[in-house]
């Protein structure tokens with residue numbers, strides 16, 4: 001299940017983030033890549049241990065964590081600290097898979113990867129996120145403030161930026177439900193029951209759907 005979620009950040013939050021990132025210190029992106037991904041990762045990453053970094057991480061983390069569509073589709077258990085990528089002309093991130101296990105102290109299994117686009121698509125050339133899905137390669141370049149959420153199991157790349165600057169926030173999530181198909185079933189049941197409730201109220205059918213949803217969640221959840 002690949003999901004594009006619009007307007008995760010509002011324009012005033014985007015303005016604030018761009019203001020904070022304008023003079024912030026960026027370091028080599030290779031510092032946070034796995035052994036093999038390092039060889040194809042060519043971008044900059046916001047230096048993590050500064051006041052500015054903590055502030056922008058907070059804004060983006062809260063916006064993602066509170067997004068209703070993200071919560072319903074991903075069922076987040078742990079969210080890794082947000083990273084901020086900057087690609088300048090000539091930079092790209094070649095084909096790679098994200099590490100399965102992340103973190104030092106508290107380990108996180110990456111079930112879901114996400115990119116929250118921070119630059120408007122017409123301000124840079126190239127810089128598409130390309131995902132090698134079971135239906136072939138799919139390319140994504142979303143409006144600033146929109147986010148793509150995809151299973152971490154896919155190979156993916158960011159194509160070379162040839163003009164302008166591509167800023168994006170990325171992170172990884174361990175889900176309460178490890179299996180992507182189970183997550184999709186729960187998400188769709190939840191969507192249907194919400195719509196039934198809105199149209200018909202708390203009917204017998206709605207109660208049965210709630211029961212099925214809760215019982216499947218009980219079977220599949222990992223705490």
Ligand SMILES: O=C(O)CCC(=O)C(=O)O
Nearest residue numbers: 085098115129158168170
């Ligand atoms: O910048 C992006 O859209 C994705 C970056 C990426 O794949 C990664 O940081 O692992």
Ligand SMILES: [Fe+2]
Nearest residue numbers: 096097098156
């Ligand atoms: Fe990646």
